[in-house]
Amino acid sequence: MSTVRNGPLVGLIVQFILLAGLAVTVGIGVSGWLAGLAYGVALAGLLRRGLRAAGADRLAPADRVTLARALLVGGVLALVVPGPGGPAPVAVLVPLAALALALDAVDGGVARRTGTASALGARFDMEVDAFLILVLSVHLAPSVGGWVLAIGGMRYAFVAAGWLLPWMRGTLPPRYWRKVVAAAQGLVLVVAAAGVLPPVAATALVAGALALLVESFGRDVAWLWRHRRGRPLAARPGYPMAAPVRPPGASARAPGSTRAASSRSGPGASPARR
Template sequence: MALNNTYDARLAQQETAVGAGAQLLLLAFLGAAIGLGPAGWLTGLAFGIATWAVLNRALRRSQPLPFGPANRVTLGRAILVGGVTALVADSFESSPPLTLFVGLTAVALILDGVDGKVARRTGTSSALGARFDMEVDAFLILVLSVYVAMALGPWVLLIGTMRYVFVAAARVLPWLNGALPPSMARKTVAALQGVVLLVAAAGVLARPLTFALVLLALALLSWSFGRDIAWLWRTAAGRAGSAGYGAAVPSPVRPAEVSAAGRGRS
């Protein structure tokens, strides 16, 4: 068993190394195709190195298991997100080719619906895979919000940062770490953010309509977060009441695949 675990761990590390190499190749392609500037290169490399380091650390801390086909799909999405991140960083100096930017982003968003199905069909669902999927989603939304904010204003950044603010608040308010029930509305609102931001980035709609669409997406996201926070507050208050006055209330445990901000494996 120990030998199998060591073998699986080595294979997983090899796959993340291949992913890091693929990220470098994508950046090299972007550099050759559009002349990626220093900001794009540095940001893309930083993303690739951080992804490789964090993923390897998570793999070492979890029970050694095969990397699995679903995680390969998510890793492929992460590589695409690294390319989008490099293009957005480069856009502060020169606008990226819209076709390339939209293409990379669209494929990353489409694959978001693939890794979860692959995990279920192959029986390889895991807390690590769900967390990996969710973090890639969240970072792509953050990067897209930065890009769209350059055209519509800094208020768009609320879409990309809301999840990270929630995570930071949960460190101070433990009741925010409570487990949330499954919600199709939460999944739909979360998926809608990427689609709306991509449409806004593509510039296919008139500016007033784009502004209204992104504002609606922000309103729906705020509603989703507010609803989940209210549910967590009521649940924590009910648990405290049932425990009795002055009794210690254990902190609820939040599964890695469920949060107020993301979908986990969709």
């Protein structure tokens, strides 16, 4: 089981190296260091736990891509945390976030080509997506307004609701629009963070993304409510069976993907694309 230990450990070491590089080049301050290191330690611990629970002795090829994305998100987090150097350097933050989003289109393809799709990989991918959107929302809150935090927090609110309301834990049928809306959130937040648009236009763009997200979540909540006392989903014609995922204790995939997960209550209320 040495690879179970080494995979997450290597990720933690690379996270430290990335943080050191950011500290030397743009400066992240003590708060950035603490946030980045805490994130790296939590990531390594949760990933090791997930591997053990899945009975896996190593990271699959696609999971390594997702781990690279997760480490980039750790760098974004360290830049976003307020420090003595002032606002986060957009010239570094935006490329890191954009690369993390771009790699989201890679890990799923790797999983399908190598035949190594897994529930762990899907969960890992979803959580990375959700946390990146949360971090970007926090970064934009001072300039756009506190309401933008609803974009990053909505998925977590959905999961929390599932802890309190059993009917919210149901498995949702695949829906392509859910994937489109999720992709739009990351793209819009990165564009807004880049500062290439006038403030009014950036605010309007983010507001539009939030409206789409509310519509998507609202439709899923309504579906779960309507089917709260119905027959199990497996017995309903026309709905592919997908294994329910319990609330976490790191987005729905495109139809046909081997790493599909249809439930918002699981790995990512913001649907990912693996």
